Amino acid sequence: MGPLVEIRNLSKVYTRGRERIEVLHHVNLDIAQGDFLALMGPSGSGKTTLLNLIGGLDSPTEGTLEVGGQRIDRLGQSELARWRASHVGFVFQFYNLLPMLSAARNVELPLLLTKLPAAKRRRHAAIALELVGLADRAAHKPGELSGGQQQRVAIARAIVSDPTLLVCDEPTGDLDRQSAVEVLTLLQNLNRDHGKTIVMVTHDPKAAEHARHVLHLDKGTLVEAAQAAEPAW
Amino acid sequence: MVKYLPLVWSALLRRKTRTVFTLVSVIAAFLLFGLLNSVRDAFASAGRNVAAATRLITISKESFVVSLPKSLLLQIRSVPGVSAVTYANWFGGYYQHPQNQLVTEAVAPNYFDLYPEFQLPAAQLRAFHATRAGAVAGASLAERFHWRIGDEIPIEATIFPQKSGSNTWTFTLVGIYHVDDPRLQGEEGALFFNWDYFDQATAFGGGTAGWYIERIAHPQEAYRVAHEIDALSLNSDHETKTESEDAFAAAFVSQFADIGLIVGSIMGAVFFTLILLTGNTMAQAVRERIPELAILKTIGFSSRSVLALVLAESVLLLALGGAIGLALAAVAVNAIRARLGAQIPMLPVGTQAWLSGLALTIIIGLLVGALPARRGMRLRIVEALSGR
Numbered sequence: 001m002g003p004l005v006e007i008r009n010l011s012k013v014y015t016r017g018r019e020r021i022e023v024l025h026h027v028n029l030d031i032a033q034g035d036f037l038a039l040m041g042p043s044g045s046g047k048t049t050l051l052n053l054i055g056g057l058d059s060p061t062e063g064t065l066e067v068g069g070q071r072i073d074r075l076g077q078s079e080l081a082r083w084r085a086s087h088v089g090f091v092f093q094f095y096n097l098l099p100m101l102s103a104a105r106n107v108e109l110p111l112l113l114t115k116l117p118a119a120k121r122r123r124h125a126a127i128a129l130e131l132v133g134l135a136d137r138a139a140h141k142p143g144e145l146s147g148g149q150q151q152r153v154a155i156a157r158a159i160v161s162d163p164t165l166l167v168c169d170e171p172t173g174d175l176d177r178q179s180a181v182e183v184l185t186l187l188q189n190l191n192r193d194h195g196k197t198i199v200m201v202t203h204d205p206k207a208a209e210h211a212r213h214v215l216h217l218d219k220g221t222l223v224e225a226a227q228a229a230e231p232a233w
Numbered sequence: 234m235v236k237y238l239p240l241v242w243s244a245l246l247r248r249k250t251r252t253v254f255t256l257v258s259v260i261a262a263f264l265l266f267g268l269l270n271s272v273r274d275a276f277a278s279a280g281r282n283v284a285a286a287t288r289l290i291t292i293s294k295e296s297f298v299v300s301l302p303k304s305l306l307l308q309i310r311s312v313p314g315v316s317a318v319t320y321a322n323w324f325g326g327y328y329q330h331p332q333n334q335l336v337t338e339a340v341a342p343n344y345f346d347l348y349p350e351f352q353l354p355a356a357q358l359r360a361f362h363a364t365r366a367g368a369v370a371g372a373s374l375a376e377r378f379h380w381r382i383g384d385e386i387p388i389e390a391t392i393f394p395q396k397s398g399s400n401t402w403t404f405t406l407v408g409i410y411h412v413d414d415p416r417l418q419g420e421e422g423a424l425f426f427n428w429d430y431f432d433q434a435t436a437f438g439g440g441t442a443g444w445y446i447e448r449i450a451h452p453q454e455a456y457r458v459a460h461e462i463d464a465l466s467l468n469s470d471h472e473t474k475t476e477s478e479d480a481f482a483a484a485f486v487s488q489f490a491d492i493g494l495i496v497g498s499i500m501g502a503v504f505f506t507l508i509l510l511t512g513n514t515m516a517q518a519v520r521e522r523i524p525e526l527a528i529l530k531t532i533g534f535s536s537r538s539v540l541a542l543v544l545a546e547s548v549l550l551l552a553l554g555g556a557i558g559l560a561l562a563a564v565a566v567n568a569i570r571a572r573l574g575a576q577i578p579m580l581p582v583g584t585q586a587w588l589s590g591l592a593l594t595i596i597i598g599l600l601v602g603a604l605p606a607r608r609g610m611r612l613r614i615v616e617a618l619s620g621r
Contacts, residue, residue: 052614052615055531057531057614057615057618058614058615077535077536078535078536078537081530081533081534081535081536082533082535084531084532084533085532085533085534086533090531090532092618096524096525096528096531096618098240098243098525098528099247099525100243100244100246100247101239101240101243105239105243109240109529109532110532110533112236112237112240113532113533113534113538118236121236157532
């Protein structure tokens with residue numbers, strides 16, 4: 001199976017006033033379809049920037065970025081938005097759920113961009129919630145859920161439109177150990193049982209152990225590529 | 234679009250107290266709009282009816298309050314094109330309490346012939362002619378004071394005392410007229426009594442008419458007829474000014490003030506304040522929700538979708554407040570009309586007012602939502618999510 005993500009000579013430069021900050025420096029990387037990759041590195045190493053580029057949230061300054069055979073570095077903002085809607089699911093450290101919507105409504109959000117009728121949207125949202133073990137919390141608002149439960153709702157939202165790729169930015173960074181393990185196990189299941197390709201940024205070596213591969217970034221450069229010695233699954 | 238409604242609605246409910254206060258401001262503004270619009274329409278439509286084109290009013294050129302000699306009646310009747318003439322005197326007065334000021338006129342026997350829009354049963358009209366101190370009241374006035382036919386109604390004069398020195402004129406209610414045209418509902422607030430009774434009993438002002446009303450056969454002859462009527466008293470001590478009923482009504486109102494300008498100015502000030510208030514609310518609401526809008530963009534909402542969502546939120550807030558405000562205005566106008574009749578001329582809140590109100594809610598909604606929506610549309614996901 002060929003790589004799902006092909007990154008060639010990728011650089012990202014930010015300018016702040018007269019200052020020019022090169023966050024990523026000529027990165028080359030392939031991520032295979034069905035992989036579960038953990039990106040690690042110190043703060044400011046460029047791992048979140050790389051994740052944002054892979055997820056189509058930002059555009060590179062230089063280099064090429066191909067996901068599923070499509071050059072997303074060439075897409076405009078509107079095209080990127082459409083591409084994200086159908087190809088990528090996002091999971092963030094602080095869940096980023098809409099506080100006034102129920103869990104079910106939050107999960108349904110990406111489906112509003114499709115032509116699915118309301119009944120099907122609700123059904124798909126219910127299935128996604130069931131998959132993350134929160135079918136009985138569908139009517140609860142985020143404020144009525146624990147951190148772990150909120151993150152699982154966020155995962156349900158990320159997978160409801162059946163994307164190829166899941167990008168997760170510190171998904172366990174705000175969770176206690178028990179909830180973190182539950183969330184990581186859930187991601188493993190999605191990778192193993194549902195074939196989702198997952199790219200996860202984490203500071204936590206224990207979280208990284210749940211991935212199939214771990215890569216380290218330092219000062220915008222991939223410094224080490226290692227296969228997890230013994231994945232925790 | 235309906236599928237986005239829960240999303241828009243949830244944004245409004247995010248800060249319930251703030252939304253409620255803003256909503257109350259919008260309701261108050263549109264309540265005021267409904268009430269003032271009703272007053273303005275009433276003044277603007279004064280004398281506007283089918284018969285208006287065939288009626289002329291003759292008053293003293295000097296002033297509306299200066300009476301004209303009765304001798305003009307026969308002369309006016311002889312002007313070619315005039316098919317009927319009647320006359321009336323302003324009386325005014327109040328009922329029971331000075332707060333209950335009335336529109337009361339002493340009218341000639343044929344007065345109702347020239348006002349077919351005042352629907353008075355034939356038997357009651359006969360009773361009016363036959364009863365010296367008889368009076369006819371509009372339905373809303375009668376309803377306001379719970380008058381019934383046969384009631385003795387004492388009216389306190391504010392201008393015309395009786396020869397006996399008493400200010401109290403007691404009339405017998407012999408008829409109640411209705412006006413079907415909703416635009417003329419304000420006309421139902423008047424009280425008419427016999428001019429002959431007035432002429433005989435008043436301490437002064439007898440033998441004169443306050444104004445003449447002419448029915449003309451052909452509206453296209455109005456200008457010529459008016460000119461000829463005024464020519465009758467040219468160079469006399471009672472020169473006249475004859476004009477259409479519309480022009481007369483407008484001139485009557487303009488004696489007091491430019492109602493349109495006053496109402497327009499108040500509404501302008503109200504809506505300007507509303508724009509500042511709701512604009513500030515929307516700006517604050519969007520500023521707080523930047524990360525949420527960034528999430529919407531992250532999961533695939535386009536910049537235009539985010540723009541539309543924020544604008545929809547703003548328009549929904551205005552439309553909701555506007556609808557409630559106008560509904561309250563409709564209820565209030567009906568209550569005021571029932572209570573005060575013609576004292577405050579008001580027309581019911583009609584389709585035109587609703588359409589104008591709806592248009593205003595959309596325009597103001599788009600206006601106050603424009604800047605916050607633009608901010609939402611232009612936000613950069615990466616910066617917004619990182620709190621920059």
